[in-house]
Each structure stands twice: as C-alpha cells, then as structure tokens.
Amino acid sequence: MKRFVLFVFLFLYNLGYAQTISTYEKPPVFKDCDTMAVEQLKSCFNFTLNSFIYENFKVPQIVKDQSYNGDVQILFEVTNTGKFKIIYADAIYDELKTESKRVFDLLPEIAPATYNGNPTFTQYSLSIAIPLTQPVKEDSPSHLVLNDTQKDSLNATLSDELDKLESELKPYEDLEYASQLNIPFTHSYYARFDAEMNAIGTNSHTGAKPFIYSDVARYYDIKAEHKSLEKDTDTWLGRKTFNEHLVEIQGKDYWFTVDPILDLQLGKDTSSDIGSTWNNTRGIFLQAGIGKRFNFTTSVYESQGRFADYFNAYAESLRAFGPDPAIIPGRGIAKGFKENAYDYPVAEAYLSYTPADFLNVQFGHGKNFIGDGYRSLLQSDVASPYPFLKLNTTFWKIKYTSTWMWLKDVRPEVVVDKAFLTKYMANHYLSWNVNKRLNIGLFESVIWEDSNGRGFDVNYLNPIIFFRAIEFQTGQGAGNAILGLSSKYKWNNKVNLYGQFILDEFSLSDVTGGNKSWKNKFGFQVGAKYFNAFKVDNLLLQAEYNQVRPYTYSHNTQTLNYAHFNQPMAHLWGANFREFVLIGRYNYKRWFGDAKMIIGQRGLDYNTDDDSFSYGGDIYRNYNDRQADTGIIIGQGNKTNSFMAELQAGYVLNPTTNLKIFTNILYRDYNPDAVNATTVRNGTLWFNLGIRTDLFNWYNDF
Known part of the structure; x- marks a missing residue:
C-alpha cells in the first residue's frame, strides 16, 4: 500500500511538472561534474550519486542473513542551497531505511539546480537495488547505463511554488479573535x-x-x-x-x-x-x-x-x-x-x-x-x-x-x-x-x-x-x-x-x-x-x-x-x-x-x-x-x-x-x-x- 501511494504521488507530481522539466536550465551539479557540458550534467549527476551510494551503503546484517533480494524506494530533494534531504523512504526492513538516511546525510553540498538562472530545488525518486549493483558508464559520457531497477528512476521535478507557500507561513497571530466567527455560546x-x-x-x-x-x-x-x-x-x-x-x-x-x-x-x-x-x-x-x-x-x-x-x-x-x-x-x-x-x-x-x-x-x-x-x-x-x-x-x-x-x-x-x-x-x-x-x-x-x-x-x-x-x-x-x-x-x-x-x-x-x-x-x-x-x-x-x-x-x-x-x-x-x-x-x-x-x-x-x-x-x-x-x-x-x-x-x-x-x-x-x-x-x-x-x-x- 505504501508503494502504491508513493507511485501515485510521483506520477501526479511528474505529470504536473512535465512542461517545467523541458524548460529548466541546469540540474544539480557535483564538484566532479562542473567542467562538463550542460547536456552531460544529468548523466554525471546520476552516475556520481549512484556511485556514492554504492561505495558508502552498508547492507545491514539482518538483511544479509535473510538473503534478501529487493530494493529501497527513496524520494529525496536537492534543496535550493544544494543540500540532500530524504522526503520519504520505503523498505521491508527498517534497518534499510535507517541506512539510507545515514548515507544521504554523508552526501556533500553541491551546486543546486537553476531555473531561469535562479537557484531552485529539485525532487527525485530513486530505487536502490539490494544486493547492491555497481553503476556502469557506457562509452558515451552523456549516457548512464543503470540496472533494471534503476533505469529511468531519477525524474526531476522543478518548481518553487511549494517553497513559496512554505516561505509565506508565519507564526499564528490569533486571527480568530478579529474574525467573523461565532464565539461558542455558553x-x-x-x-x-x-x-x-x-x-x-x-x-x-x-x-x-x-x-x-x-x-x-x-x-x-x-x-x-x-x-x-x-x-x-x-x-x-x-x-x-x-x-x-x-x-x-x-x-x-x-x-x-x-x-x-x-x-x-x-x-x-x-x-x-x-x-x-x-x-x-x-x-x-x-x-x-x-x-x-x-x-x-x-x-x-x-x-x-x-x-x-x-x-x-x-x-x-x-x-x-x-x-x-x-x-x-x-x-x-x-x-x-x-x-x-x-x-x-x-x-x-x-x-x-x-x-x-x-x-x-x-x-x-x-x-x-x-x-x-x-x-x-x-x-x-x-x-x-x-x-x-x-x-x-x-x-x-x-x-x-x-x-x-x-x-x-x-x-x-x-x-x-x-x-x-x-x-x-x-x-x-x-x-x-x-x-x-x-x-x-x-x-x-x-x-x-x-x-x-x-x-x-x-x-x-x-x-x-x-x-x-x-x-x-x-x-x-x-x-x-x-x-x-x-x-x-x-x-x-x-x-x-x-x-x-x-x-x-x-x-x-x-x-x-x-x-x-x-x-x-x-x-x-x-x-x-x-x-x-x-x-x-x-x-x-x-x-x-x-x-x-x-x-x-x-x-x-x-x-x-x-x-x-x-x-x-x-x-x-x-x-x-x-x-x-x-x-x-x-x-x-x-x-x-x-x-x-x-x-x-x-x-x-x-x-x-x-x-x-x-x-x-x-x-x-x-x-x-x-x-x-x-x-x-x-x-x-x-x-x-x-x-x-x-x-x-x-x-x-x-x-x-x-x-x-x-x-x-x-x-x-x-x-x-x-x-x-x-x-x-x-x-x-x-x-x-x-x-x-x-x-x-x-x-x-x-
């Protein structure tokens, strides 16, 4: 049920921003990718992120003991300041979710995505295969070959609309006392x-x-x-x-x-x-x-x-x-x-x-x-x-x-x-x-x-x-x-x-x-x-x-x-x-x-x-x-x-x-x-x- 909810959320989110994706200028950029051409940045981001996860992710012992084959579903965000932030994680074992959070906390700050030249946040979905599979580059540096559970799993969604709503929130000022609501009558x-x-x-x-x-x-x-x-x-x-x-x-x-x-x-x-x-x-x-x-x-x-x-x-x-x-x-x-x-x-x-x-x-x-x-x-x-x-x-x-x-x-x-x-x-x-x-x-x-x-x-x-x-x-x-x-x-x-x-x-x-x-x-x-x-x-x-x-x-x-x-x-x-x-x-x-x-x-x-x-x-x-x-x-x-x-x-x-x-x-x-x-x-x-x-x-x- 959780995975179904996650799938529906991602589907609607990506559908709503289809037009936005086609117009943003640049995805987030790791330091090792900042010399590449713009058209290569997405592939480099994908490969660098997956490589970091492969090198740092430690499969919990309980998962190894059960010879588990599956995945961890992650919804994460790169903020408009370049920080990685997990929004949602789903896995059969809680230990896998805990380990995923630990690894994402290790990720360095990177250059955020830009939209019309301005920093903005991006959201992605990611599937981590268990057992881990090492990412492999193809000959073309602009293309990244992923395993079956990873292929096409990184879908960027770019908009600052929700950020604006969040930024507009303020401490509650007891507005009920000046409103047209009734005072409950006792x-x-x-x-x-x-x-x-x-x-x-x-x-x-x-x-x-x-x-x-x-x-x-x-x-x-x-x-x-x-x-x-x-x-x-x-x-x-x-x-x-x-x-x-x-x-x-x-x-x-x-x-x-x-x-x-x-x-x-x-x-x-x-x-x-x-x-x-x-x-x-x-x-x-x-x-x-x-x-x-x-x-x-x-x-x-x-x-x-x-x-x-x-x-x-x-x-x-x-x-x-x-x-x-x-x-x-x-x-x-x-x-x-x-x-x-x-x-x-x-x-x-x-x-x-x-x-x-x-x-x-x-x-x-x-x-x-x-x-x-x-x-x-x-x-x-x-x-x-x-x-x-x-x-x-x-x-x-x-x-x-x-x-x-x-x-x-x-x-x-x-x-x-x-x-x-x-x-x-x-x-x-x-x-x-x-x-x-x-x-x-x-x-x-x-x-x-x-x-x-x-x-x-x-x-x-x-x-x-x-x-x-x-x-x-x-x-x-x-x-x-x-x-x-x-x-x-x-x-x-x-x-x-x-x-x-x-x-x-x-x-x-x-x-x-x-x-x-x-x-x-x-x-x-x-x-x-x-x-x-x-x-x-x-x-x-x-x-x-x-x-x-x-x-x-x-x-x-x-x-x-x-x-x-x-x-x-x-x-x-x-x-x-x-x-x-x-x-x-x-x-x-x-x-x-x-x-x-x-x-x-x-x-x-x-x-x-x-x-x-x-x-x-x-x-x-x-x-x-x-x-x-x-x-x-x-x-x-x-x-x-x-x-x-x-x-x-x-x-x-x-x-x-x-x-x-x-x-x-x-x-x-x-x-x-x-x-x-x-x-x-x-x-x-x-x-x-x-x-x-x-x-x-x-x-x-x-």
Missing part, C-alpha cells in the same frame, strides 16, 4: 465579557446570540485575556496543553486551527440502581479564515453516555420514530449502547461571510438564541441543532437579524415513508438602542410546513416584512405566527434589568372580560444582572422570573407547534409554568465557580385513560383538546412543584480552546400531585467530575 463563558458589552453608552446589541468575535472585540479584548493567562512553558506539549491550539497554521491570505474535543465525565446518581453515570465524547473542532471576510468552522462529536435516571427518562420520552430509544436533549437521536447507555453522534458547522461591514451572512447547522437571560421565551438553544441561514445587519443604533430554519417533526404519526416531516421557521429580530441606557427589541416568527406542496414558501424569504400579514394572505391555517418584545435597561454599569414578552394569540375582549380565556396565550420574563457584585471583581449575580400561560406555542395543526425534534424552540418546559432562577458566576484567573437554583411550578397532563384532556403544558398536544375555554390558569392539570440546585467548580486548562476540568453536584426534587407512568416523584443527588471542551450549553434542569 452562559458561563459569555459572563466573562457581559459587563463590558452592557456598559452605559455602548452601542452593542446583546440580544441575538452567539456573538461574533469582531463585534465583541470592540468592547472586550479576549486575546489579551488569554495571553494574560498563559503559562510559562517552553515545551511543545506544555504550550499545546495549556496555551495554544493543537494545530495553528497561518499563511498570506488564510489561517486555520484544529483542536480535539473532549467531554469525559464520571459520576453517580444516588437514587439509581444502575451504577455510575458517565459520558465519553471525542471529536474535532476546526476554525478557518480565507481572506478577511470569509470564515468557516466545523465540529464533529462521537459520544456515548449514561446519565442520571431523570435525564435518561426525559431523553427516552423524546424518542423519535424508528428503533432508536432516545433523543439526548440538545444533541440528537441516540442509539442504544451496551447496558442502559446511549450512542449519540453530532455534527455542527457553518460558513460566515461578511460582504460589507454592515452585513454578516451565515449558513450552517447549529443553534441560535435570542435574549439577555438564562432562558429565552423567543428562541433558545435547548433543542437539537438544525440547518439555518442567518443575516445580521448592523447600522446606526440598530441590529436586524433574520433567520430561516429547517426543522423536523419526528413523531411516528407524521412520518411518511420512514422520513421525518420537514417544517420551516423564519424569524426577524430588530434590536434598537433607544439611548445610552435603554434597548428595545421587536420579534416575530412563523412556522409552516409543506402543505399543498408549497415547500419553503418564498413569501417568507423577504427579510423586511410582517409575518402575520403573510400568514393571513397564504391561509389562516397555513402557518403559526408568534410576536415578541424584549427590553433591557442599564440602571448603571453594574446593574442591568431585562425582560421579554411573547404573544402567541390575543383576544382583547377575552382579556377585558376577565374570564381567563384559553385564547390569551402569552408569557413574560423579567430579570436582573449584577456585575462585579458587592465590589468583587468578576462576580456576576443574576435573578430571573419566567412564566408562560397554558397552550402557548401549541397549534391546532400539531406540526405547526413551536418545536423541533420533540423539543421546544423556546423555554425548555414548553408552556403552563412559572419559574424563578437564581445564578451566581465567579472566575479568578483560570479558576471558576457557578451556582444555580431553580424553583418552578408546572401544569402537566395526567396521561391516563380516563382523562385525555390537554392542560396546556405539552406543546405537542392539539389545543382543541383543552379541558375548558375559560378559567385557564398556570399550573392547571397535574400540578408539579420542582426545585433544583447545582454547584460547579473547576479549572480552565486551556483558555484558547476552553478546555476545563470540573466537578459538579446537582440536587433535584420533582414533586407532581399525581403519579403515573410518565410522571413520577423523584429526588436526585447527582455527582460528576470530568474534563470538557466547553463549546455549547448543557441543560439538565427539566
């Missing part, structure tokens, strides 16, 4: 520059995430932060482990980095009988830039894992059509793996192009988030990745984001020919900095499917239009439109207030009637962030309240609900809930700590044979299955109170790749009024420790 990492992005008077727009490096660079120097955290190490392994990307390449108009992805965890769910919990993720993460305006990245994950019982039960409740037992929340479909474990591969990638300073276009497979809080009622990143096209337009005090998404309904009842049903989602988000303190955001979204064979409806391609009007024009049952409002007020440079309001359906007469109609489908969020709390640098405290009324995000055409891969596209809990979230985050140099507490109340369905009503929490239920038209309240149905607290602490091994070691402990108390097959009381204490390349948010608070 709440804990974004907390590092949240205060600077939200200072009074900044014209930043923090509602649409993930952020682009070049946007954040205006307010916070991530590169300088990482440099300040560098460890003093002189070894390659030390630099790659603690400070740098594994691979860093930069040329004249391009750059790229390559890193391994790890998420290795070991833990214990004290309420479970299945032994330890664990996760084993390996992958690769590539970032690249071509020119100044085009970037792309890809991350590929191969994962197996077994989680706490409540997490496994939720994953299996999301199960898609087909033989696979679960969907890992936020990741994707999982196959069964060994005993009580899952195998769940994931791939994400996108292209980012900035044709003008005011416009960035992204096309890829991933997630998006809208909001300033821990949760989002407009669009969150709790669902599995999906294909998307996104336009970010920034001018004056406005940022306008248009996103088109291709989603999947994976329930068995909508599968056709074993293929998941495709539906489409489009949204607009306009962020306006009204003044130095106040930001207002307007949001609209619509979901539709391929009804009447319309596919991706071009009516929704217009990035500047009101979706509700289009929905009306294309048929009132043809789509599901949602409206939203966000706001943020900078109380001072330490305190930010933020909020969201989501409106799925609204009836003024029912609101003023005071009868708590099911039609009043809306929700809201209010929150506050306290930066450098209590004069402690890098301490962030956050409090947030969310509530969503029953039947919000659902539809009478179930495929038009606000969901993807059996997971909500907004809040993790769907609808019919209220929730209070308290978060603290702290970092000191490479050390970090996070604390989170969530208190919530939800209204679930009873899921029993004698009660088939929808109580408004499951957004995959048809809202026409509701149990009443009026008297609709949050928490109706199987009222479930929940409490969750989580502590995490760790150390960032490599700030450049966000590789960290960590340990965390989670306590969860889940207490429904009625227990059934799908809703059980659960008290969980889950310990974990591990090492992770932190590139996305894990949500385990369902």
Whole structure:
C-alpha cells in the first residue's frame, strides 16, 4: 500500500511538472561534474550519486542473513542551497531505511539546480537495488547505463511554488479573535465579557446570540485575556496543553486551527440502581479564515453516555420514530449502547461571510438564541441543532437579524415513508438602542410546513416584512405566527434589568372580560444582572422570573407547534409554568465557580385513560383538546412543584480552546400531585467530575 501511494504521488507530481522539466536550465551539479557540458550534467549527476551510494551503503546484517533480494524506494530533494534531504523512504526492513538516511546525510553540498538562472530545488525518486549493483558508464559520457531497477528512476521535478507557500507561513497571530466567527455560546463563558458589552453608552446589541468575535472585540479584548493567562512553558506539549491550539497554521491570505474535543465525565446518581453515570465524547473542532471576510468552522462529536435516571427518562420520552430509544436533549437521536447507555453522534458547522461591514451572512447547522437571560421565551438553544441561514445587519443604533430554519417533526404519526416531516421557521429580530441606557427589541416568527406542496414558501424569504400579514394572505391555517418584545435597561454599569414578552394569540375582549380565556396565550420574563457584585471583581449575580400561560406555542395543526425534534424552540418546559432562577458566576484567573437554583411550578397532563384532556403544558398536544375555554390558569392539570440546585467548580486548562476540568453536584426534587407512568416523584443527588471542551450549553434542569 505504501508503494502504491508513493507511485501515485510521483506520477501526479511528474505529470504536473512535465512542461517545467523541458524548460529548466541546469540540474544539480557535483564538484566532479562542473567542467562538463550542460547536456552531460544529468548523466554525471546520476552516475556520481549512484556511485556514492554504492561505495558508502552498508547492507545491514539482518538483511544479509535473510538473503534478501529487493530494493529501497527513496524520494529525496536537492534543496535550493544544494543540500540532500530524504522526503520519504520505503523498505521491508527498517534497518534499510535507517541506512539510507545515514548515507544521504554523508552526501556533500553541491551546486543546486537553476531555473531561469535562479537557484531552485529539485525532487527525485530513486530505487536502490539490494544486493547492491555497481553503476556502469557506457562509452558515451552523456549516457548512464543503470540496472533494471534503476533505469529511468531519477525524474526531476522543478518548481518553487511549494517553497513559496512554505516561505509565506508565519507564526499564528490569533486571527480568530478579529474574525467573523461565532464565539461558542455558553452562559458561563459569555459572563466573562457581559459587563463590558452592557456598559452605559455602548452601542452593542446583546440580544441575538452567539456573538461574533469582531463585534465583541470592540468592547472586550479576549486575546489579551488569554495571553494574560498563559503559562510559562517552553515545551511543545506544555504550550499545546495549556496555551495554544493543537494545530495553528497561518499563511498570506488564510489561517486555520484544529483542536480535539473532549467531554469525559464520571459520576453517580444516588437514587439509581444502575451504577455510575458517565459520558465519553471525542471529536474535532476546526476554525478557518480565507481572506478577511470569509470564515468557516466545523465540529464533529462521537459520544456515548449514561446519565442520571431523570435525564435518561426525559431523553427516552423524546424518542423519535424508528428503533432508536432516545433523543439526548440538545444533541440528537441516540442509539442504544451496551447496558442502559446511549450512542449519540453530532455534527455542527457553518460558513460566515461578511460582504460589507454592515452585513454578516451565515449558513450552517447549529443553534441560535435570542435574549439577555438564562432562558429565552423567543428562541433558545435547548433543542437539537438544525440547518439555518442567518443575516445580521448592523447600522446606526440598530441590529436586524433574520433567520430561516429547517426543522423536523419526528413523531411516528407524521412520518411518511420512514422520513421525518420537514417544517420551516423564519424569524426577524430588530434590536434598537433607544439611548445610552435603554434597548428595545421587536420579534416575530412563523412556522409552516409543506402543505399543498408549497415547500419553503418564498413569501417568507423577504427579510423586511410582517409575518402575520403573510400568514393571513397564504391561509389562516397555513402557518403559526408568534410576536415578541424584549427590553433591557442599564440602571448603571453594574446593574442591568431585562425582560421579554411573547404573544402567541390575543383576544382583547377575552382579556377585558376577565374570564381567563384559553385564547390569551402569552408569557413574560423579567430579570436582573449584577456585575462585579458587592465590589468583587468578576462576580456576576443574576435573578430571573419566567412564566408562560397554558397552550402557548401549541397549534391546532400539531406540526405547526413551536418545536423541533420533540423539543421546544423556546423555554425548555414548553408552556403552563412559572419559574424563578437564581445564578451566581465567579472566575479568578483560570479558576471558576457557578451556582444555580431553580424553583418552578408546572401544569402537566395526567396521561391516563380516563382523562385525555390537554392542560396546556405539552406543546405537542392539539389545543382543541383543552379541558375548558375559560378559567385557564398556570399550573392547571397535574400540578408539579420542582426545585433544583447545582454547584460547579473547576479549572480552565486551556483558555484558547476552553478546555476545563470540573466537578459538579446537582440536587433535584420533582414533586407532581399525581403519579403515573410518565410522571413520577423523584429526588436526585447527582455527582460528576470530568474534563470538557466547553463549546455549547448543557441543560439538565427539566
């Protein structure tokens, strides 16, 4: 196989330079050949080289003992300074390859080849016959007679193109930090520059995430932060482990980095009988830039894992059509793996192009988030990745984001020919900095499917239009439109207030009637962030309240609900809930700590044979299955109170790749009024420790 690869390489190389060979002026010249005519130089070079090898090559004893007959294949180069350099050697015995390198190291420097009068490198292939055969000159000094394995084996390839590419390489200058790539979105990492992005008077727009490096660079120097955290190490392994990307390449108009992805965890769910919990993720993460305006990245994950019982039960409740037992929340479909474990591969990638300073276009497979809080009622990143096209337009005090998404309904009842049903989602988000303190955001979204064979409806391609009007024009049952409002007020440079309001359906007469109609489908969020709390640098405290009324995000055409891969596209809990979230985050140099507490109340369905009503929490239920038209309240149905607290602490091994070691402990108390097959009381204490390349948010608070 190696010889085949070598043959193909040489064949393509020589084919590509056929024209060059005919035009170069002079091959390399040994000292003993420099008085000969030009037309004799090639023969003299061949004979001198082969003679040197014959005189100096010592066949290893192990080769002699085996009475071996064969050859050593050599690909070598004479550099533009006249030095011999082996590029590739192939032989059955490693001792032959070692001896070949020793002999080539003995060769003297010679006059290099010239092309158009300038020194250049040449590459040759050579076959050394074993046993050795002495080269023989013919009568004509311009001709060299070689043995059968040597004849025509020296093929010169002349070009300085690869040399030029090599000479253009330079030390990597951390170009990612000024690029149009997204900063991988995790709440804990974004907390590092949240205060600077939200200072009074900044014209930043923090509602649409993930952020682009070049946007954040205006307010916070991530590169300088990482440099300040560098460890003093002189070894390659030390630099790659603690400070740098594994691979860093930069040329004249391009750059790229390559890193391994790890998420290795070991833990214990004290309420479970299945032994330890664990996760084993390996992958690769590539970032690249071509020119100044085009970037792309890809991350590929191969994962197996077994989680706490409540997490496994939720994953299996999301199960898609087909033989696979679960969907890992936020990741994707999982196959069964060994005993009580899952195998769940994931791939994400996108292209980012900035044709003008005011416009960035992204096309890829991933997630998006809208909001300033821990949760989002407009669009969150709790669902599995999906294909998307996104336009970010920034001018004056406005940022306008248009996103088109291709989603999947994976329930068995909508599968056709074993293929998941495709539906489409489009949204607009306009962020306006009204003044130095106040930001207002307007949001609209619509979901539709391929009804009447319309596919991706071009009516929704217009990035500047009101979706509700289009929905009306294309048929009132043809789509599901949602409206939203966000706001943020900078109380001072330490305190930010933020909020969201989501409106799925609204009836003024029912609101003023005071009868708590099911039609009043809306929700809201209010929150506050306290930066450098209590004069402690890098301490962030956050409090947030969310509530969503029953039947919000659902539809009478179930495929038009606000969901993807059996997971909500907004809040993790769907609808019919209220929730209070308290978060603290702290970092000191490479050390970090996070604390989170969530208190919530939800209204679930009873899921029993004698009660088939929808109580408004499951957004995959048809809202026409509701149990009443009026008297609709949050928490109706199987009222479930929940409490969750989580502590995490760790150390960032490599700030450049966000590789960290960590340990965390989670306590969860889940207490429904009625227990059934799908809703059980659960008290969980889950310990974990591990090492992770932190590139996305894990949500385990369902």
